[in-house]
Every structure is written in C-alpha cells, then in structure tokens.
Amino acid sequence: MHSEAAIREPLILGHRTYHDITQDIVGPIEQKAPRGWYVLTTIAALIALYGVGCIVYLLSKGIGTWGLNKSVDWAWDITNFVWWVGIGHAGTLISAVLLLFRQKWRMAVNRSAEAMTIFAVIMAAMFPLLHMGRLWLGYWVFPLPNQFGSLWVNFNSPLLWDVFAISTYFSVSLVFWYIGLIPDFATIRDKVTKPGMKKAYSILSFGWTGNAKAWTRFEEVSLVLAGIATPLVFSVHSVVSFDFATSVIPGWHTTIFPPYFVSGAVFSGFAMVQTLLLVMRKVMHLEAYITRKHVEYMNIVIIVTGSIVGVAYITELFISWYSGVEYESYAFINRATGKYWWAYWSMMTCNVISPQLFWFKKLRTNFAFTFFMSIIVNIGMWFERFVIIVTSLHRDYLPSSWNMFHPTWVDAGVFLGTIGIFFTLYLLFARYFPVVALNELKSILKTSGESYKKEAADHHHH
C-alpha cells in the first residue's frame, strides 16, 4: 500500500476504524437533534420568515421601496448578489481545484463547502430576480420563442452572460454535490433501522450498490466534473465582474476586475466555510476529522487570496493616478476621502490589513481568532462590493446629480432575510445529510489516520 510521508500531519486524529467513521457521521442523523440545533434553527427560521415577509412586501409595492435614486440606481441588491455569489465560490474550488491538486484535506470539508455554495448561489440568484420587480416574468432572461415579435435576449450583454454562468454554475455544482452524496446516502440507508428513514434514504441513494464498475465510473465522473468545474468557477466570477468592467463608469471600467473578483470570491468563500465549520465541528463532535491542520490550511488560502485582493486595490489606486484620466482618479480619491471614506477604510482594514495577522502561526491555528476573522473578512467583502458599486455611482458626471444612498428597512430586511434562509437551509443540511464525505474519508484513513501513521513510523524504525 502506498504510504504517506511521516512529516505530513495526520488528517484523521486518534484511532478510528472504517466503522467508527460511519458511526461518527451517521450517528447524529439517527439520533435526536441536540437542543442547540433547535435553538439555532428557530432563530434562523424566524429571520428567514421576516425576510420572506419583506420580499412579499417588496413584490407587492415595487422596487420603489428600496432606497435607490436616480444616481445610485444599483446598490444593495447587486452588492448582496455579488457577495453571495462570491461566498458560493469556495465549495466548488475545494471540491474541484483541490481534487485536481490531490489535496487530501479537502475530503473533510468539501461536502459542507459544496452545500454552502449551493445555498449561497440560491441566495445570490434571488437578487436579480427580485430586482426585476415582477418575479413571475423571470423566465424572460432565457432565449425563448415569444409573441412579442422576433425579440431575443442580447447575447452581447454581460448581464445575459451572467444568466448562463450562474445557472450553469448552480446546476453543475448541485449535480457534483449529489453524485458525491449518493454513496454516502447508501451508507445511511444500510445503517438506519427506522422504516421511515430507511425508505427516505433508500430513495435518496438511488439504489447505489458500490460495485467495482460503479466506483470506476464514480472516480471518472468526479475527475472530469472537477476538470470542467475548474474553468467554470473562474469564469463565473469573471462574468460577474464583467457586469461592471464592460461599462464606462469610472471606478468600474477596469481590466483587472476578473482576477480581482475571483480571488475576492475565494477569499470570502473560505471565510464563510470557516464560520460554518468551526461551529459545526464543535456541535457535531467532528474534531477528529476537521482538525486544527484543516483550519490552518484554509487560513493559508485566506491569506494568499486576501493579499491578491490587497494588491488589486493598490493597483487600482495607482493606475487611476498613472492613467492620467481625471474622472478615474477622482473616483478613487473620492472613495478614500469622500463621504463614503468609512466604507472604503472598513474594506481596507477588514480585507487587506487584518488577514495579514495570519502570518503568525499562533493566530492561524487558533480557533477563536479564526472564527472572529472569518466574520471580519465577510464584513469586509460586503463593503468591497458596496464601495465599488455605490461610491462609483454616487458622484455622477454632473454635480447636480450627486447623491447619497440611504437604504430603507426593505433593503435591510431582504438582505437579513437571505442570511436567515441561508442558515436555515444549512442547518437542515447539517441535520439530515452526511456533513462529511464519509466514504471518501475512509479511503485515506489508512494513509493519513493518526494511529496508522504512527504504526507505520514505528514499523519503519525497527
């Protein structure tokens, strides 16, 4: 059997057998949920319900209930959209890119990161739909034959590219996730004894057998899906950045947007994974699988992508001066020193300065500090989108059109609502789905499990 270098830290702590892994992951699904789960789900569901109320109000009254005005005609809606899509980037990155790089540590985190991706993309997709005002006409974004004359959607427009990018990304991520879930559902099906549960997981597992040919196909599908999901994940946020970059608004018209947005997305996505997993590993007792090393690996990704984002901010600033375009340089000076200086400096502090603390090993291996930082990063990334969108719009070419954006309670309620819906979905996932890719983890148990590594090392010394 091929063994792993002793210098690599174990990915599964303590002594575990294959059966222990099944027990540790499926056990919580079989038992009654802990009280904490009911408390959290109730809070999340109440916030979600409030959000649904705000959405119903918004749809019945119209977009006028948002704080948009003539100058700032795009604000929280698109900020929230880009923020959620960005968060939705870590899942596919972990499962596809890290699979191609053969990073074994992904196996403990990929399942929940993919679930996060799917829920985050659903939240993101709500904003363009809501901004249409008439939700029921959302299907007009597709090139469907219609009775309005030969009226087609515009394939030159980045907004339409977004439709294709987001729907492809969402559906491919969903399929990738589900194909990985099938064998784990089969494990639950074969383990549970309650007839209702057995029936439910039997349907979910699609009759999976786990025979040799099925596993060969499974590995091929995972590899090919990872191969095509990798350019897909990079294309999605590039296309989102085109929404701005192809316009002629100073502050948006920037060629570095695609890589800058993609690294920002990975940055915020990993932060959200940390927020969710640090709570989950404690509540569901997954400390043996989601270890300090896993958290450290993700913090390293955060510092790398955070630094790329920092370089992008400074490049933007430099080029706005170096280009000699006065509108461009005004847009950036205004961001840093104008009326929205507080948003700009919140963004700079949260995204560029504070993640640099992760250079200290003591801090990046500290759970409490990581949790705190993961929240800071996501606040910072929300401000990044707000700064790009609102500060670029609020100073129009004509000073008579200068304006500020004042969000209304509907703006805030809808945003808060999506956070509630997101956490409700995630908590339901954590309760009923295998939160760790347990069968995949079994395949690395004997090479990366702590007790097996120790055994191999002892064997080696004699």
Next chain:
Amino acid sequence: MANKVIYAVYEDPEQLKDGARKLVSNGVSVKDVFSPFPVHGLDPIIGVKRTRLAIASFMFGITGTALAVLGITYFMIWDWPMNIGGKPSQALYKNLPAFVPVMFEFTVLCAAHGMAITYLIRNKTLPGMPARNPDPRSTDDKFIIEVRTADNHGHSSEAITDLLRTTPVFEINERQY
C-alpha cells in the same frame, strides 16, 4: 447441481485485492466486488475495463458548443440583428468575442449534465431504484468479492471456498440462486 453464489467478506481493501489476485491466478473468475469506497488497483485484477464516460462527456460538450454557436447565430445574426452602439452585427465572426462566454458556459452545461445523466443510467442509480448490494455492511466497513459457480464450471463451490480460506478472509457466505 444448483448454482451457487459465494460472498467472500474482507475487512481491508489490500486483503481483498490479495484474495482477488489469488482467485484469478487460480482460474476463478470474479463476478463483482462491493466496497464502501473505490479500491485502487482492483480493476485490472478482476478485469473491469476502463469507462468511456469521459469520451461521452466530450461528445456532449461539443454538441453544446455547436448548439450555442447555432443558436446565437440564429438569434443575433439571422433573425434579428441589433445595432448596439454601432458594433458589428451582420456576421458571426465579427461579433464572436462577445459570444464566447455563453458558448463556454453552454459547453460546460451540456458536458456536465450529459455525463451525469449517462453516469446515473449506466450505474442503474436512479430515484426509486432498490438497493442491490448483497450485504448492508458493504457500504460500511466490509469489502466483498462475489463469485458465481455458474461462471466457473471447472471449480466446485468447495474448491473455491477452500481457496478463499487460504486468504485473510473475514467470513464466507454461500447462497443458492
């Protein structure tokens, strides 16, 4: 003599591979293997051929590209060319760069879903299918070799069982079918 199916249950994928190797080298053909996770290096031993799913995915992908090119040409060039800021709208090749993102996304969409559907059909894993693994422990911690006497006319079930006993097998189950 009734046909028999023999299940050799192992506790470790390496031991299972040793068992499979032993059977095959003694001329016993292995019907199938059931395991909780993929056992690397098993396929050449028991003679499972490489899957062609990747080729299928490529076919679906280029079909997607072709459909996207055809669709966009129809919508944007033939049926209703739009004058947007004087940008070229009369020939596909002149306006192609703006169409690349959708062509790419549609290629990925078709390649991924085409392959996923093919995968589910080929594996006979579809909603409502019953579980068909011989032993519920094969999705937990046991690795099972299935041998059928009908495939091995030169060997009695006793001979196969004796052969299996020389490998680190955990248990052997026999069934009539």
